[in-house]
Amino acid sequence: MERKHFLKSLLMGAASAPVLLSACGKDTVSPTSSTSSTSGTTGTTGTSGSGSCTVAPTETEGPFPTKTPASYVRSNITDGKTGYALTITITVNNANASCAALAGALVDIWHCDAEGNYSEYGGTGMQATNYQAVHFLRGRQVTNAAGQVTFTSIFPGWYSGRATHIHVHVYSATGTSLKVTQIAFPEGSGTAVAAVNGYAKGLSGYTSNASDNVFSDGVALELATVTGSTTAGFQLSWALAVPA
Template structure:
């Protein structure tokens, strides 16, 4: 009887072990970088009431060096390309997605050739644009949480899909969120119409393979983009941040 009870206990332990291990794995894997940004956030980064917190992403290797110096809505400078109107709405994930007025929104992106201003002359970007500041700007959200920029459709560079960087601050200058905006891809999209400008789409990295957007299975970071190469394009997206 003692041997029978002993064997029975082994069976019970073997069955229970995977359950315990899976529970530990779920607890550790479900934690999101956004889960601690606001008391109303859930483990998957979405806030109560269906307000999904914008994922936190890297500023990348080309962040704006003096963002407060570039308060402007038209960030085109001397860059040529298809016109792009960018509309970004900032919502408060801590207050049922209420519009955030008075927030400072910085954006930056590459030009048609895939180059950034304020950088260059190195292996990462051979063309030297260290002394210019094109395609960078700051605007303050209105009563509806909206900022609008005039720019050109971004090009692309090796290893990344088409994207725009965004940094949101509150009115006092405290950082609230660093994130990135992705573009819809495939037949009939603006990305397909622009076709990588003169570079074409050979060796282009699509969202599903991009090291920033590949885990965005819900498409939270993908904007709505309309328009054409004749009239220009319009991008719109709502970003929820813990404000």
């Protein structure tokens, strides 16, 4: 079952903190083509494909999607942002072909920095810090023969009303939108979220997956496996199926 794409605005509790919306993005986006640790098990139901796997749930792209994703074909998306190192490996499978690896797909990702801010936006009530002129923590890669892409990034921070997450948009090789979704992180004792501890903000006021407006109906198909440490860096792996 597809989820609601429009969610209520969320306000920061402290007057001095940035005000962010958990989701106010478009239901769909126009395709842009280009040439170029532990996991949990809570119940969610995706849309069954004609193959042997289940299509990943559709989620809102949020209020801060990449404006021109074809301009950021790159694997290292840090752009000088500091934080605990995070290697992100995403595998895309075709639900219409018995879950075979989907080669040649375009995969866009974007997420907030250690303070909970996004690039390309800001200077408004949604995000006080103005990062309109920079493009950190955004990138595009093309899946290889194994259906995989890998990004070098930093561990995301968090902001009011949302659990730690990464946005993902998958397109076909010709630029047709196949899936907009989000990656969830394992939580609790011994997880990377606990080790990072919200960076300088700590985890006081943090929204868990169970209370998050996007993830509260279950994250079984969106929960990544995250291993590593704050000293050695973290490794995230996640697979999703799309109807291609």
